[in-house]
Amino acid sequence: MGLFDFVADIGKKLFDKEEDASKAVTEHLAEDNPGVEDVKVTVENGTAKISGVASTAAAVEKAVLMAGNIAGINNVNIDGVKLENGETLAADDEFYVIEKGDTLWKIAEKAYGNGAKYTAIVEANKEVIKDADKIFPGQKIRIPKNL
Numbered sequence: 001m002g003l004f005d006f007v008a009d010i011g012k013k014l015f016d017k018e019e020d021a022s023k024a025v026t027e028h029l030a031e032d033n034p035g036v037e038d039v040k041v042t043v044e045n046g047t048a049k050i051s052g053v054a055s056t057a058a059a060v061e062k063a064v065l066m067a068g069n070i071a072g073i074n075n076v077n078i079d080g081v082k083l084e085n086g087e088t089l090a091a092d093d094e095f096y097v098i099e100k101g102d103t104l105w106k107i108a109e110k111a112y113g114n115g116a117k118y119t120a121i122v123e124a125n126k127e128v129i130k131d132a133d134k135i136f137p138g139q140k141i142r143i144p145k146n147l
Contacts, residue, residue, distance in 0.1 A: 004064050004095075007138040008046055008074035015072060018043060025067055032127050034066065035059030036081065041067060048073050051080030058124075061093060061142055065128045069139055093124070098139045104132055111143050120147055 015024040021043035029039045029050070036059055039052040048067040054060045060081055068076045096107065104118035111121075122132050124144045129135060 002078060003047075004068055004076045004078070006068035006074055006076065006140060008072055010136065010138040011069040011071045011073070013071040018045075018072070021048075021072060025070060025073070028070065029063055029066055032066070034062030034127050036063050037084075039063065040080075043073065046072060046074040047077055048075070049077045049080055053082050053084050055084055057083065058093070058142075061095075062125075062127050065095075065125065065140055065142065069128050093142045093144050095140055096143050098135050098137055098141065100137045102135065102137070104129075104135065107143070112147065117147065120144055 014028055015021045022041055025041040025043055025048055026039065029036065029041060033039065035055040036050070036052040037055070039050065042049045050063055050067060054063070060078055060083070063081070064076045064078060067073055104121055105115035108118035108121055109115040118132070121141065121143060122129055125141045128139070128141060
């Protein structure tokens with residue numbers, strides 16, 4: 001499945017010391033669980049390794065974004081995640097890194113030709129976008145393709 005890269009020095013700060021990271025990131029994913037059962041995260045040298053059983057490929061993608069958008073995480077490894085229904089991770093959605101000056105409206109205009117469809121982006125990223133007015137450069141999100 002693979003390894004996903006992130007910017008380690010941005011995002012929500014959940015831990016101060018790496019020895020606290022595994023527990024903090026696991027609790028963060030379990031708190032707003034995107035659909036990964038028995039989720040467990042181990043963090044070593046800035047890499048979060050997620051394990052568990054995912055209900056869908058979208059659930060895996062959401063877990064990746066939740067972990068990767070945490071300050072101190074520069075990679076997310078999902079080799080330990082199994083998809084329960086045999087689905088593959090080759091989903092139609094794409095990842096997008098927010099740039100300075102971006103708004104969800106502008107991103108939706110680029111992706112769909114209609115800024116009003118930003119609500120679909122918010123819905124697809126509800127685990128990482130808690131407030132549509134509070135996105136930040138370097139944050140990685142999903143852009144759903146099947147609208």
